[in-house]
Amino acid sequence: MDVQRLELLRELAVRGSVTAVARATHRTPSAVSQQLKVLEREAGLPLTERSGRGLVLTDAGRALAASATDIAVALERATAVWDTFRNRATGDVSLVTFPTAGQMLLPGALQDLADHDGLAVHCTDMDPELSDFPALTSEYDIVLAHSMRGQHTWGGRGLTSVPLMTEPLDVGLPTGHRLATRASLGAADVVGETWIGVPLGYPFGRILHDIELQTGSRALVTQRFADMRLIESFIMAGLGIALVPRYTSSADPTGRMVLKPLRGLDAERQIVALMRPDRAERLAVRTVVEALRARATQVQAEHAAATA
Template sequence: MDVRRLELLRELAERGSITAVAAATNRTSSAVSQQLKVLEREAGIPLTERRGRGIVLTGAGRMLAQTATDVAVALERADALWNDFKQAPSGDVTLTIFPTGGQMLLPGLLTAIRDVAGLTLDCSDQDPLLPDFADLTPDFDIVVADAPAILPSWRERGLAVVPLMTEPLDVALPEGHPLSEKKSLSPRDVIDETWIGVPAGFPFDRILRQIETANGSPARVMQRFVDNGIVESIVAAGHGIAILPRFTTRDHENGLVTRPLTGVRAVRKISALMRPDRAERPSVRLVVEALRTEAARFQAEHETASAG
């Protein structure tokens, strides 16, 4: 079977439609369909089937798409070994990240790799409203995502997942709030408070759901915002309290104080997600290792500052 046709089948498995595959591979939809039909003839069994107005992979198609991934990984590994042999990692690497993750990790990362000859890192940030950052892995070499834990869906997609850091989520209060006298806060402490929240379903909102469950009563949410800076300003002005990430919240600088939350699991895990073949590239491996080093440095530095 032709490796290029196998790759089209893999793209269909990940992108979900002929139109999306065509756009991603700079082909026409008819050209993609024709190549998949040739592959189906080579396989000798149906690889796709009609469903509604589109097509989906059959069981055999999904199995062959996984084989295409295995082939791509093997080719990237072979190419990586050769590149390691003949030269230092080089080339273009694309990375995308959620906003507060970029605030924490990108300055140090860019400093760490700026003197690597022949390596270009192209960074971007993404709207945090995106339901699953793993959906970006077909279009970027490295996707940095946050979640309460490593999601099963990431493993089910066959992605390479590299844990980077764990960030606590704290309760943010306006300075002078009676609860600021406590060193930590429990769900019972905040049962009667007004909250400034995030959109439903966001990681921080899941913490609020845990607080509701622990208290057996709904939380009173006055406003919801995506941008943490807006949340900080409204809390500082005395309009409520909020769940905010520890390392990027500017407490004591803008009228805020933060306190750890006890009795619920209040953390977010930050991870690098990649297609497994791209994870084999020397240039991508170098950037991920630099990311891990920067995440460890950043976390240690801020934990030391918090302890002090």
């Protein structure tokens, strides 16, 4: 019952092909195949089945892969123990973010982490439209993901998620707009406006849909953009209004746009760190997540102070 072999089985469960496992573990497919064969012989029952030109896990294989995760967690917890004893988090941590969260959290968090010698954080950004957040966890230690309340697309996949912050989604208006002097807005106030939306299928879309449901009217969506900067430039040009994450865009100092909170709607998004459970145990990873979380609460506090 070798741990390394179980680890390969677990990778197979996640990645789905021997070749992918081989690539990920810096081995040849042959080596992976051989080890899986040995594991199967030890187990005394088939763990994989051929399906087309690939192969899939049997029930037994999946069950074993699940226990392998528990072992990996225990293992990483052990290394975290001696990392704690050495009193420092070291190693490489890779991270993907979607642009807005990265802009908001990463610079500060990385500054906070600068005094950790030997801790290297490698960041990338990825368009949330193109990315399947859960799938990214096999490539990156930390995946910054966002979700609307209640819709946990990654629930039940055995991933660890740490909530970082709840960010309200406000209505962004050009400074001279007729609603720009109001303290807050209701669905009826905004449904008649010209909207700049997000691409279809984006989680934000639901809020505009809720507005339509509440008022019984349809909203006019003229453009659909994924990039928030682009959206903001359209707002400031007076070409429409849009939902804007409050903390992210408040960074814009030009004063050509104002944000108004939405009343009576569940208009906020959760930003979470998504990780494979074993990776989540690494002290280095936990340290980075903690820095992100601290930064997130600081952003919220700063903003609350600024508006008060």
